[in-house]
Amino acid sequence: MISFKKQLLLSMIYTFILVLLFQSTALSCTTLIVTPGATIDGSMLVAHSDDNHLIDQRIIYVPAMDHQEGELRPVYCSAAAIDEFPQYASFFYPRINATDRGPGYNTPGFPQSIPLGYIPQVAHTYAYFDGSYGIMNENQLMFGECTDGAKVQLDPKPEKLIFYSSELSRVALERCKTAREAVELMGKLIDEYGYYGTGETLPVADPKEAWVMEMAPSPDETGGLWVAKKVPDGEIFVAANQFRIREIDPDDPDILFSSNLFEIAEKHGWWKAADGHLDWLKTVSLGEYNHPYYSLRRVWRLFSMVAPSREFSPWVEDGFTRDYPFSIQPDQKLSVRDVMMLMRDHYEGTEFDLTKGIAAGPFGNPSRCYGPNDGQGDVGNPNRELLGAWERPISVFYCGYSTICQGKADLPDPIGGILWVGLDKPSETLFIPFFAGVQSLPLSFSQVDTAQFSRDSAWWAFNFVSNWANLNYKAMRADIALMQDKYELKMLELLPVVQKTALEIYQSNPDLAREYLTNYSTQNAEFLVKEWWNFADQLIVRYDDGMFSEPKKMAQQVGYPQEWLDLTDWSQGPITYKKRN
Known part of the structure; x- marks a missing residue:
C-alpha cells in the first residue's frame, strides 16, 4: 500500500509535469459584466469561466462568523497565482485547508495551510461562495476574474508580499457590501501588505454599480500596482487574459489607482509625464497573453455578438489595439440565459468556427487539446518562436467551472442574489x-x-x-x-x-x-x-x-459525413483486387 507521503510526492511530480506542458492554459479565463441598464430585468450580471483543470473544483460555502477583539485573519498562499508552493502547504488541491474558513475547507489527510501573514480581523464577516477566487457574498457583492500577462511576476514573500487576487477577493467578500467599498479595501491591502503573482483583472459589482479592478506586482518588490474603473450603466465589459484599462486620468472620479503608480512607472522607465496620460495596459504589460489573438479574439467575439451593429473587426494591428473599447452598449438588452449562451461559444458561424475543418474531426468537435507542439508561453518572452496555435474559444475544454452572479436591487439581498454555477465546460454544462x-x-x-x-x-x-x-x-x-x-x-x-x-x-x-x-x-x-x-x-x-x-x-x-471522408484516404481503400499505386 502506497503511503500518504508517497502519494503526495507522486501527485506533486505529476502536477509539475502538467504545469510544464500546459503553463499557458492553466491560468486563463474569460469574464464579463452586464450592468443593470443592459439587462432585460435590471439585474447586474457578472460571469466568469475558471479555465483551469489543475486546480481545486470545489464550490465552497464560507459561513458568516463573529470574531473576538484583537483576533488576526490569516492570509494564505494561492497556487492559482503561479504554481504550487509546498513550503506554505499551498497546492492545486486542496486550495485551502484551514478550519478558520468553516467546515467546507477542513480537508482531512492534507497538511494545514500555512499563512503568509496576518491582517487585523473584523468583528463580523459575511457569508460567501468561494472557488479558486471569491465569487459572491450574502450582500449580493459579486466577482469575476481573469489572469493577465505582466512585466513583473513575483513569488510570495511572508510578511512582505502576502496577497494575490484570490485572497483579496475573499477579504472583500467577508467585509464589504458595495463594489466601490471592495475596490478601495483591496487597494489598501495591496498598498500595505504587498501583491505577488501574475497580473489580474477582477470585475466586482453590487446590484447597482460595477467596477473593474486590475493589478500587477511592483518591480520594487513591495506593495503593488493597481487601477480600477467604473463600468457605465447600460454597458457591457469583457476581459480575456489581458488588461483592459487604458488611460489613467487622475481627475476622473470614476477611476481609482495606487498612489505610487506614476512614481514607480517613471522610476523604471515605463512611462514619463511627457507621454501624457499613463496607459495602464502598455505600462505594466507586454500586451496580449500567450499568443496573438489568444485574448483579443474572445473580446471581439463577445462584443460582436452583443453589438453586431458595431461591426467590430476580428483583425487588429497589434496587442495594444484600441479597436475594442473598455465597454459598449449592446444592441439589445440581455437576459441571464443570454449570458449562459455567450459563455458556451466556440466561434460558431464565423471564419474561426472550431466545429469546422479537419481538426474538428468527422463530428465537429470544437475541443483542441494543447500539447508541447502548440504556441504557448506568456508574453514575458515575446521573442520565442511560434510554430502554430489553435484559436482560443470562450468555452474551452479545460474549464473547471463557470459562474454567473446575478444581483437585483429591488429585492432583499438573500432573495435578489443568485449564483448560477456551471460545473466543467460551459458548452456542455447546466447552470444551477x-x-x-x-x-x-x-x-x-x-x-x-x-x-x-x-x-x-x-x-x-x-x-x-x-x-x-x-x-x-x-x-x-x-x-x-x-x-x-x-x-x-x-x-x-x-x-x-x-x-x-x-x-x-x-x-x-x-x-x-x-x-x-x-x-x-x-x-x-x-x-x-x-x-x-x-x-x-x-x-x-x-x-x-x-x-x-x-x-x-x-x-x-452512423458512419462518417461524406465531406470528412473526402479529406481522408477512404476512397483509396480496398474496393478492388488491384494493387494500390
Missing part, C-alpha cells in the same frame, strides 16, 4: 442556481477531487458528459442542448415564484426565508445532478461503439 441567502451547499458541490472519479460528485457528472460527447460531438451536443433548454428554461420560469414566496416569508421571518431558500436550492441542485447522471447513462447506451441506439432500433450504423 443558488440564492445568496442559502446557509449551505450540497455536499456533491463542495466535495470534489479531480484525481478520483466519484458518482458522489456533481462535478464528475458534468465532466463525464462533456468527455463522452467527444465520441460524436455534433449528435450529443444536440442532446445536451435539449437538456439545457428543458431545465434552464424551467428554472428561469419558476424562480420568480420562489422569490415571491421567499419575500412573503422574509417580511415576517428572515431566518425562515433563508431556510426556505436553502432547502429549495439544495433540493433543486440534487435533483438536477441526479438527472445529469441518468442522462450520462443514457448517452453511454445511445452512442455505444460509434453507433446509435434507441429502443427497438439498436446499433444503427
